[in-house]
Each structure stands twice: as structure tokens, then as C-alpha cells.
Amino acid sequence: MDSITLICTASLLACGLFWFVCIIGSAEQKGKVQDYYEQYQSFFRRPTEIETAGKWAWGKSFHLSPSIPGKSDRDATRLHEEMAVDLLNVKPGDKILDAGCGIGGPMREIAAHSCANVVGITINEYQVKRAKMHNKKAGLDKQCDVVCGNFLEMSFDDNTFDGAYSIEVTCHAPKLEKVYGEIYRVLKPGSLYVSYEWVTTELYRGDEDEHVEVIQGIKREDALPGLRSYKDIAEVAKRVGFEVVNEEDLASNPWWNRLKMGRIAYWRNRIVVTVLEWLGIAPKGTVDVHEMLFVTADYLTRGGETGIFTPMRMILCRKPESKSD
Ligand SMILES: C=C(CC[C@@H](C)[C@H]1CC[C@H]2C3=CC[C@H]4[C@H](C)[C@@H](O)CC[C@]4(C)[C@H]3CC[C@]12C)C(C)C
Ligand SMILES: C[S@@+](CC[C@H](N)C(=O)[O-])C[C@H]1O[C@@H](n2cnc3c(N)ncnc32)[C@H](O)[C@@H]1O
Numbered sequence: 001m002d003s004i005t006l007i008c009t010a011s012l013l014a015c016g017l018f019w020f021v022c023i024i025g026s027a028e029q030k031g032k033v034q035d036y037y038e039q040y041q042s043f044f045r046r047p048t049e050i051e052t053a054g055k056w057a058w059g060k061s062f063h064l065s066p067s068i069p070g071k072s073d074r075d076a077t078r079l080h081e082e083m084a085v086d087l088l089n090v091k092p093g094d095k096i097l098d099a100g101c102g103i104g105g106p107m108r109e110i111a112a113h114s115c116a117n118v119v120g121i122t123i124n125e126y127q128v129k130r131a132k133m134h135n136k137k138a139g140l141d142k143q144c145d146v147v148c149g150n151f152l153e154m155s156f157d158d159n160t161f162d163g164a165y166s167i168e169v170t171c172h173a174p175k176l177e178k179v180y181g182e183i184y185r186v187l188k189p190g191s192l193y194v195s196y197e198w199v200t201t202e203l204y205r206g207d208e209d210e211h212v213e214v215i216q217g218i219k220r221e222d223a224l225p226g227l228r229s230y231k232d233i234a235e236v237a238k239r240v241g242f243e244v245v246n247e248e249d250l251a252s253n254p255w256w257n258r259l260k261m262g263r264i265a266y267w268r269n270r271i272v273v274t275v276l277e278w279l280g281i282a283p284k285g286t287v288d289v290h291e292m293l294f295v296t297a298d299y300l301t302r303g304g305e306t307g308i309f310t311p312m313r314m315i316l317c318r319k320p321e322s323k324s325d
Pocket of ligand 2 (some may be wrong): 063102167173
């Protein structure tokens with residue numbers, strides 16, 4: 001290695017270390033790089049892992065939440081999750097299902113808040129591993145279990161659960177009937193199901209170019225099979241047998257401001273992931289994923305600002321006591 005290569009290598013290493021130390025050093029950002037990396041991993045099923053001790057604003061929850069004046073993003077996320085289980089009216093010791101549990105951020109919050117036992121299902125094996133590890137670390141592994149499987153064909157027996165929820169998940173299902181039908185099947189009669197849905201709102205116009213561009217952008221960048229209208233959700237729920245107890249858009253406060261903050265941090269984050277990828281700590285492609293998320297964030301923000309899209313259309317349904325009720 002000649003001296004110029006040596007100097008360049010040393011400078012890049014120093015830059016990488018500088019960024020790493022800056023991020024790790026700040027109390028607010030502690031662990032951000034590792035968790036950031038972990039989320040990329042989880043999204044894209046890469047099995048390598050970096051242990052994470054700290055937490056960052058997105059925590060272990062892969063969903064959006066309405067901002068709450070005077071509350072941090074973390075608290076707003078927690079309250080959004082707690083609202084789901086509060087709606088279910090569960091008792092301590094009840095068994096509830098988290099359909100599409102990710103790495104279990106909501107599951108642990110919900111278990112701790114409600115004292116219910118939560119069983120999560122995700123199709124992603126890497127997420128199962130991470131969720132179990134985090135459950136153990138949080139001392140909640142007796143209350144929280146995670147299985148790998150498809151929520152369109154679950155291995156649970158009929159009438160197993162005292163409640164169920166799904167947070168920003170069912171948009172991945174090509175047919176909503178299939179996932180709602182499965183959740184209906186595994187719920188005990190009389191039990192409740194709550195879902196936070198990604199949908200277009202009543203403001204969406206299929207003949208307006210900007211609306212179409214934004215919704216197509218969200219679908220494409222988030223790899224969704226389609227995006228439903230808010231009107232479709234209750235219809236499907238009723239078709240599979242549920243009674244619809246309540247339906248409401250929880251997006252009264254902007255949920256997209258956090259994504260704008262992500263944009264401000266764009267260059268800092270980009271440099272961090274570039275250095276990590278260059279050093280071989282992050283896998284090849286991490287920078288591309290960062291770029292893709294940045295584009296996604298822009299479409300989601302435009303969807304929120306125009307009011308044509310919401311990621312938190314809440315539907316609360318009950319499985320009747322008996323089918324004829
Ligand atoms: C899979 C889903 C999850 C939705 C959200 C949790 C994520 C969708 C877009 C993600 C993000 C976009 C921009 C990133 C930013 C460029 C980066 O610097 C910091 C992280 C982001 C803010 C990131 C965080 C998670 C998302 C909001 C859907 C399909 C159900
Ligand atoms: C946006 S993440 C939300 C995760 C979690 N609800 C949260 O808020 O942190 C979507 C989740 O749905 C899961 N998922 C998508 N399709 C699935 C399927 N067919 N069966 C089971 N899980 C699925 C993904 O693996 C991921 O965990």
C-alpha cells in the first residue's frame with residue numbers, strides 16, 4: 001500500500017469513527033446506528049446482526065403514530081400502541097394475537113401495559129429471532145411469544161384468542177378478506193379485533209394527477225400489492241362475519257413531521273451508512289436502502305400533507321357470540 005492510499009484509508013476510517021462517536025456520544029441518539037441498521041436488516045431479511053444496547057426515536061416499532069403536542073415521538077408511539085390494547089378490553093392473563101408483529105416493539109409495550117399474554121406472528125424469520133431476543137432482554141419472554149408464519153394461513157386453532165390487533169400490517173395482504181377471515185377464525189366468539197390500516201381517505205381523487213402520483217409512489221416504494229380506500233375496510237370486516245364497533249381516522253395530528261425530521265438528518269444518516277457499508281459493518285446495499293426509504297418518506301409526507309392518505313385508519317370489530325347473533 002503506498003502512502004497516499006494509506007493516508008486516504010486512515011482519513012476515511014477517522015471520518016467513520018468520528019461519525020460513529022458523534023452518534024453514540026449523544027444521549028438522544030444513543031444506539032441509533034445499530035438500531036437503524038437492525039431495521040434495515042429486518043425489512044430486508046438479512047441474517048447478520050449487530051447487538052444493540054441503545055434506543056432511537058423509532059425504537060423497535062415499525063409504524064407511524066400521530067404527533068402529540070408536548071410529547072416525544074417515543075411517547076406518542078407508546079400511546080398509539082396502548083390505545084390499541086385499551087380498545088380490546090382485555091383482562092390480565094388473556095391471550096391476544098399480534099398479527100404482523102415485526103420485532104415486537106408494540107407487543108412488549110402492550111404486554112407490559114395490559115398484563116395480557118401476547119402471541120406475535122411474522123413471516124420474517126429474522127424478525128422472530130430479534131423479537132424473542134428483545135422479549136427476553138425486557139424480561140417479558142414469559143408473557144410474549146413469537147411464531148414464524150403467514151397470517152393468511154395461521155397454524156392456531158379456531159377460537160384461540162381473547163383479542164387481536166394488527167398495526168400497519170394488513171396493507172401487505174393482497175386480499176384483506178384472507179387476513180381478516182383468519183383473524184376472525186382464531187378469535188373466541190365475543191372477542192374484539194383492532195387494526196390500524198394504511199388507506200386512501202375521502203379526499204383522494206383518482207382523476208387528479210398529483211393524488212395518483214403520490215399513492216402510486218407509496219405503493220411502489222413500500223412494495224404494497226395495492227392501497228385500499230377507507231371505504232373498503234368495514235365492508236370486508238362485515239363480509240367475513242365481524243360486527244364493526246367503531247371506525248375512525250386517528251390522524252388528527254400530523255404523523256408525517258417525523259419523516260421530515262428524517263429528511264433533515266438525511267445527509268448525516270447517509271454519511272453514516274456509507275461509512276458503515278464501506279467498512280463492511282453494514283451489508284452491501286444499505287446505502288441504496290437508505291435512498292429508497294428517503295423517497296418513501298417523501299411520498300408518505302405528501303400523502304399526509306394533502307390528506308389523501310392515512311396510515312392509521314382504526315377499525316374495531318367484534319366476532320359475534322354466535323354466527324347467528
Ligand atoms: C413497512 C412499513 C413500515 C412503515 C414505516 C415504519 C417506515 C416507512 C418509511 C420508513 C422511513 C423512511 C425514511 C427514513 C429516513 C430516510 C432515515 O434517515 C431514518 C429512518 C426513516 C425515517 C424510516 C423509518 C421507518 C419508516 C417510517 C409499511 C409498508 C407498512
Ligand atoms: C410495517 S411492519 C409492522 C410491524 C409491527 N406491527 C410494528 O408496528 O412494529 C409489517 C409486519 O408485517 C409482517 N408481515 C407482512 N406480511 C405478512 C404475512 N403474510 N404474514 C405474517 N406477517 C407478515 C412483516 O414481516 C412485518 O413484521
